[in-house]
Amino acid sequence: MIPPVDLTEQFKTIQTEVNAAVAAVLASGQYINGPVVQSFADAFGEYVGTDHCVVCNSGTDALYLALRALNIGPGDEVITSPFTFIATAETISAVGxxxxxxxxxxxxxxxDVTKLEAAISDRTRAIMPVHLFGRPVDLGPILDLATRYNLVVIEDCAQATGADWHGRQVGSLGHVGCFSFFPTKTWAAAAMAALLPPKTVTWPLR
Ligand SMILES: Cc1ncc(COP(=O)(O)O)c(C=O)c1O
Known part of the structure; x- marks a missing residue:
């Protein structure tokens, strides 16, 4: 049987570098927020094109912390997609x-960006678009609505590391962009794509 996902095949191609990097971290004794984590944050922020990049333990926590940092909570509404991983709506509920x-x-x-405006109410604080399956949402109308109604845009980029919208990386266009490094996500492909230009995922889609 051929497994649908076999991460060991990819690991074998970079095994020496990965093992050396893990061994160096273990030998350093800095297991939490050490210089390696900071250098990853700096490199990833530069890759995405943001001024700030903070590393946390999962895409779910990135969404949750973004909502908390923006003081979104009980009484507030966040517009999002029903077709996504549960973490998107779950974190909105988790902050109340x-x-x-x-x-x-x-x-x-x-x-469907043409249906967004009708969903805005007095209680709307944010729009959380999801770039699903590596395909960027058409952010133009979303950013326009956010400006007109004074809303924040939290991009759920968990499935779209490396995708761009009109030449700018997803995650750098809204107020906050949240990514996931769960093993089956697009980041590994994006890392390869960064090494092998031209990029293949762009908006408008071709
Ligand atoms: C669209 C979407 N948002 C958020 C998440 C949450 O990311 P994580 O699994 O790193 O918590 C995922 C993936 O699981 C996802 O696909």
């Missing part, structure tokens, strides 16, 4: 806010 779902565009599986 209410997820408000706007339907998806069947051509892209991302938020």
């Amino acid at each position: 806010a209410t997820p408000v779902f706007v339907d998806i565009d069947l051509a892209t599986f991302n938020l």
